Amino acid sequence: xxxxxxxxxxxxxxxxxxxxxxxxxxxxxxxxxxxxxxxxxxxxxxxxxxxxxxxxxxxxxxxxxxxxxxxxxxxxxxxxxxxxxxxxxxxxxxxxxxxxxxxxxxxxxxxxxxxxxxxxxxxxxxxxxxxxxxxxxxxxxxxxxxxxxxxxxxxxxxxxxxxxxxxxxxxxxxxxxxxxxxxxxxxxxxxxxxxxxxxxxxxxxxxxxxxxxxxxxxxxxxxxxxxxxxxxxxxxxxxxxxxxxxxxxxxxxxxxxxxxxxxxxxxxxxxxxxxxxxxxxxxxxxxxxxxxxxxxxxxxxxxxxxxxxxxxxxxxxxxxxxxxxxxxxxxxxxxxxxxxxxxxxxxxxxxxxxxxxxxxxxxxxxxxxxxxxxxxxxxxxxxxxxxxxxxxxxxxxxxxxxxxxxxxxxxxxxxxxxxxxxxxxxxxxx
Amino acid sequence: xxxxxxxxxxxxxxxxxxxxxxxxxxxxxxxxxxxxxxxxxxxxxxxxxxxxxxxxxxxxxxxxxxxxxxxxxxxxxxxxxxxxxxxxxxxxxxxxxxxxxxxxxxxxxxxxxxxxxxxxxxxxxxxxxxxxxxxxxxxxxxxxxxxxxxxxxxxxxxxxxxxxxxxxxxxxxxxxxxxxxxxxxxxxxxxxxxxxxxxxxxxxxxxxxxxxxxxxxxxxxxxxxxxxxxxxxxxxxxxxxxxxxxxxxxxxxxxxxxxxxxxxxxxxxxxxxxxxxxxxxxxxxxxxxxxxxxxxxxxxxxxxxxxxxxxxxxxxxxx
Numbered sequence: 001x002x003x004x005x006x007x008x009x010x011x012x013x014x015x016x017x018x019x020x021x022x023x024x025x026x027x028x029x030x031x032x033x034x035x036x037x038x039x040x041x042x043x044x045x046x047x048x049x050x051x052x053x054x055x056x057x058x059x060x061x062x063x064x065x066x067x068x069x070x071x072x073x074x075x076x077x078x079x080x081x082x083x084x085x086x087x088x089x090x091x092x093x094x095x096x097x098x099x100x101x102x103x104x105x106x107x108x109x110x111x112x113x114x115x116x117x118x119x120x121x122x123x124x125x126x127x128x129x130x131x132x133x134x135x136x137x138x139x140x141x142x143x144x145x146x147x148x149x150x151x152x153x154x155x156x157x158x159x160x161x162x163x164x165x166x167x168x169x170x171x172x173x174x175x176x177x178x179x180x181x182x183x184x185x186x187x188x189x190x191x192x193x194x195x196x197x198x199x200x201x202x203x204x205x206x207x208x209x210x211x212x213x214x215x216x217x218x219x220x221x222x223x224x225x226x227x228x229x230x231x232x233x234x235x236x237x238x239x240x241x242x243x244x245x246x247x248x249x250x251x252x253x254x255x256x257x258x259x260x261x262x263x264x265x266x267x268x269x270x271x272x273x274x275x276x277x278x279x280x281x282x283x284x285x286x287x288x289x290x291x292x293x294x295x296x297x298x299x300x301x302x303x304x305x306x307x308x309x310x311x312x313x314x315x316x317x318x319x320x321x322x323x324x325x326x327x328x329x330x331x332x333x334x335x336x337x338x339x340x341x342x343x344x345x346x347x348x349x350x351x352x353x354x355x356x357x358x359x360x361x362x363x364x365x366x367x368x369x370x371x372x373x374x375x376x377x378x379x380x381x382x383x384x385x386x387x388x389x390x391x392x393x394x395x396x397x398x399x400x401x402x403x404x405x406x407x408x409x410x411x412x413x414x415x416x417x418x419x420x421x422x423x424x425x426x427x428x429x430x
Numbered sequence: 431x432x433x434x435x436x437x438x439x440x441x442x443x444x445x446x447x448x449x450x451x452x453x454x455x456x457x458x459x460x461x462x463x464x465x466x467x468x469x470x471x472x473x474x475x476x477x478x479x480x481x482x483x484x485x486x487x488x489x490x491x492x493x494x495x496x497x498x499x500x501x502x503x504x505x506x507x508x509x510x511x512x513x514x515x516x517x518x519x520x521x522x523x524x525x526x527x528x529x530x531x532x533x534x535x536x537x538x539x540x541x542x543x544x545x546x547x548x549x550x551x552x553x554x555x556x557x558x559x560x561x562x563x564x565x566x567x568x569x570x571x572x573x574x575x576x577x578x579x580x581x582x583x584x585x586x587x588x589x590x591x592x593x594x595x596x597x598x599x600x601x602x603x604x605x606x607x608x609x610x611x612x613x614x615x616x617x618x619x620x621x622x623x624x625x626x627x628x629x630x631x632x633x634x635x636x637x638x639x640x641x642x643x644x645x646x647x648x649x650x651x652x653x654x655x656x657x658x659x660x661x662x663x664x665x666x667x668x669x670x671x672x673x674x675x676x677x678x679x680x681x682x683x684x685x686x687x688x689x690x691x692x693x694x695x696x697x698x699x700x701x702x703x704x705x706x707x708x709x710x711x712x713x714x715x716x717x718x719x720x721x722x723x724x725x726x727x728x729x730x731x732x733x734x735x736x737x738x739x740x741x742x743x744x745x746x747x748x749x
Contacts, residue, residue, distance in 0.1 A: 021490045024502050086715070089501030113503025199696065252603040253588060255696045386498070393713040395698065402697035406606070 050347025092321030103138035111386035147317030151350035196271035198257030209236030211307035226422035244405035491721035545627025571625035
């Protein structure tokens with residue numbers, strides 16, 4: 001067998017020539033040029049015009065302040081951002097200097113070695129002291145800061161005023177009332193969901209777990225342990241999953257739904273309530289229910305309390321590989337400044353990350369009031385661990401909710417299995 | 431595939447020695463590199479497009495290789511067969527593997543049954559219905575998998591789907607139950623892969639001498655009997671090819687599951703190996719674990735193909 005001997009020889013040569021898979025050298029650049037071209041990647045929003053205007057006016061001032069600098073902005077589609085940003089980390093030569101990124105990705109990107117540590121600059125920045133604590137937490141990993149919060153997104157309870165009036169119902173003040181009200185509506189209006197919920201809507205489910213005193217995970221820094229199977233968390237899971245069924249939102253329909261599906265159901269008039277974000281406002285306004293709904297903070301367990309909400313949103317970060325570090329950090333501060341965030345709110349409706357700016361805009365725009373109240377009450381964030389990206393993308397929590405609502409497992413065993421998977425991820429990703 | 435020679439004596443000897451086999455090279459070239467020179471262009475292409483990616487796949491599967499390693503955030507470490515050990519310890523992997531094997535087997539059998547039945551039907555109908563059937567099949571064949579999946583999903587949609595309306599099922603959800611979701615995907619897979627079987631087998635039937643079929647029907651053989659005792663044995667090489675093709679395609683099914691069950695169904699109940707590998711490798715950025723799943727799939731498919739070829743050879747058939 002001459003052929004196989006030859007092949008073995010070729011394989012052996014190849015194996016010794018390249019004994020490890022390819023990696024890119026992503027060490028921080030030692031260059032810090034004060035002129036040249038800065039490349040920026042921001043997310044392409046659904047209606048991107050106003051965002052571009054805000055960014056352009058910031059850029060004009062930036063280019064005026066720094067001679068011989070030029071900024072090119074590329075708006076990247078949100079759906080393919082993960083691939084784009086991974087590719088940027090893999091190929092520092094063609095990577096941008098400054099990026100916008102989802103705040104749940106912070107820890108993962110830091111572990112990938114993609115983001116630059118800007119702790120010193122951030123702390124020296126005058127405006128940073130008004131950044132609200134959860135927003136600050138969303139750029140912090142192991143006590144170091146890796147960017148500037150750009151805007152926050154938070155969810156609250158949308159409900160149909162006309163349906164509530166017709167049926168003579170009061171707006172629920174506790175989660176128990178929320179569940180019973182939802183079921184009452186379903187009984188009176190069988191063609192509607194009482195409250196639209198989704199088995200894959202993790203961030204809609206989290207407030208139920210947090211309101212009952214549960215947590216996703218406990219710990220700090222590198223070592224997290226899942227707390228999704230604690231007695232408190234289980235109570236919250238039970239409350240949320242009790243909303244799936246023929247008496248509110250049939251599991252056959254709702255188990256597979258995600259956040260957008262529930263908002264779409266509400267906007268098209270198929271649901272009397274839904275948990276939607278401030279960013280869902282435009283979608284609901286464009287739907288059939290325009291003018292027939294209102295928003296209140298999602299109630300907690302006690303009457304009058306507000307369930308802790310997940311503080312989503314985006315950050316801006318400087319890439320470790322940039323060769324224009326000083327300029328990039330300056331541009332980051334300008335784009336995320338109080339003035340720019342205020343303008344971004346005017347144009348896009350994105351909530352500012354500065355507590356004081358947020359209060360000012362809430363006074364002007366009535367619809368953001370419940371969201372600002374929710375933010376002021378209590379907000380929580382996902383574990384600042386690179387494992388979170390893995391837990392999120394391997395659908396650990398949606399799988400748990402779906403196993404329960406489809407009757408495959410009970411709350412105890414499903415949450416136990418989810419905790420095991422989370423701990424494995426925390427263990428392997430650190 | 432023989433290398434052309436000008437010598438009649440050599441040709442005769444070759445025939446005598448090889449009995450029609452085309453495997454060994456003519457003695458004239460033995461020891462010289464000339465055959466390799468002729469084969470070089472094909473080997474270079476094969477090496478570049480086949481061997482190198484498989485080599486990389488195998489290599490990556492031996493390391494701890496995630497996004498952090500790719501972008502240089504952490505050092506790459508050699509794990510040996512650690513990824514495989516992790517995979518084989520994972521209960522979900524075995525469940526997914528079992529589901530994949532059963533699902534692929536069901537798809538292959540259904541595709542072959544539908545494809546062969548329609549191929550026979552094609553030979554029995556007049557020109558116009560034959561043309562119509564051909565066009566319909568080619569349409570299904572030409573439809574991209576993602577489009578086909580979306581359309582099928584819409585046909586069976588719980589709220590707006592025409593199927594529920596026609597059958598009077600109200601708002602029954604086809605993708606909620608595990609078997610009903612797999613069944614729906616099976617329908618789509620059969621729909622988009624039967625045309626290949628049908629066209630190939632039809633071409634095969636056309637090349638069967640009509641006297642043989644005529645003789646069989648004069649002897650009073652039924653349609654099923656003709657297929658079993660005359661057509662199937664004569665079409666064996668073609669059936670082997672379409673079976674192996676179908677096994678490979680259906681084992682690797684990705685788009686249909688990904689689109690129709692929204693990435694693996696409720697609580698991952700409709701996950702197949704390829705979707706599982708995608709989730710591990712790309713969604714979770716665990717490239718090394720995904721590569722290990724890829725290698726396992728490759729080995730399974732190679733084994734299936736080799737065993738199948740071996741069985742046929744033992745029965746005295748040559749491809």
